[in-house]
Amino acid sequence: MTLTLYYHPFSSYCQKAVTALYEKGLAFEGKLIDGSEPVMSEFKALWPVGKMPLLVDDGRTVFEATAIVEYLDARFPETARMIPADPLVAVDVRMWERFFDNYIAYPQFRLLAPRIGQEVDDGGEKWRAKADTALAVLDAHMDGREWAAGDAFSLADCAAAPHLLYIDWTYGIPDHFRNVWAYRDRLLARPSYARALDEARPYRAGVPMNIPENRD
Template sequence: MTLIVYLHPFSSYSQKAITAFYEKEVPFTVKLLDNSEPVASEFAALWPVKKFPVAVDEDRLIFEATGIIEYLEARYPGAARLIPQDPLEAAEVRMWDRFFDNYIAAPQQQIVYAVLKGGSADSEACVPWRRELETAYAVLEKRMAGREWAAGESFSLADCAAAPMLLYADWTHPIDPAFKEVRAYRTRLLARPSYARALDEARPYRHLFPLGAPEGRD
């Protein structure tokens, strides 16, 4: 029986999770969360928090994108590893996973929320979030010098997080050309077959991006 994943393809955290499925070549069944019934009510009953993605493996509920990837790693250890076996290397991968969620995705989403509430992405209220992104870009620029992936020698959980977070961050607050390492890393992520597949599945929903999806930055 394949895992069931409740998601929306345009969600950054949904993309993060399914990139891991594609990377590990683990089959799954999608339950699309587009407010249609009966899936919407089914999801609300299953997970009242109503945050997605959420996965179900028989009678086991797995929530949060990182939690789903951790579960996949434990459930299918023979497939492409996304978390190293070495404890210190694994700690580094998990640390950089949190970096992308907390210091790239979080401020980016605050800017989007401001627009959804009727504000402007260029407003004074969004200045702190833009500064946070600039700081994160600068940190990542130093980190990626001489590196292909965020942690370790191979594509990992951290890169599953980085791909959608940097996609939408650049749409929201463009990565300055001065951050050459960050821009090159983003390009590698978008070209990774596992993430490219997730990105293609999201294309029909680009009209949903509140700031307008830019041309030529995907």
């Protein structure tokens, strides 16, 4: 049995799936989606929509990072769970995973838009305000907490790690959000995410983000 992941190491959503794979200790064959052949043809044949990541397991394809992590929990129940068995804690994990995708990542993407030649409404003021609101909510939530939901590292944290990294590079997390900064530091130190982040480093050249020194 070989798991195959079509992905790019710099993609935040791919990092979500890769971090879960490393948390679970699951080996996989990575196929880099960088526009080169024959991988692109394989990928498009399997998933014409063309969005990363895509997991293939014994002929079964699973698309979307969140679904991939859910699939891994179901497929390999003996490994560390990314979604807890307790259904109420599982709701919290899924809720906060959505928080990071919708309220941290989306403003970050909109603020990045002008740097890749796209227009952004109001000069980005609306998205800066939304980012500030989301970071304030997260800062309050993380007071006294180690991880985003429940007592263990979960799917929510797999989502948080790259999104908090990239919003700091794109916008800058204000210093007064001390709980967010402490949480971000824990995420960067987590071996599974640290490994995913190291694998993304060679692809930083030319990215339209301001990568601060000593902030990764």
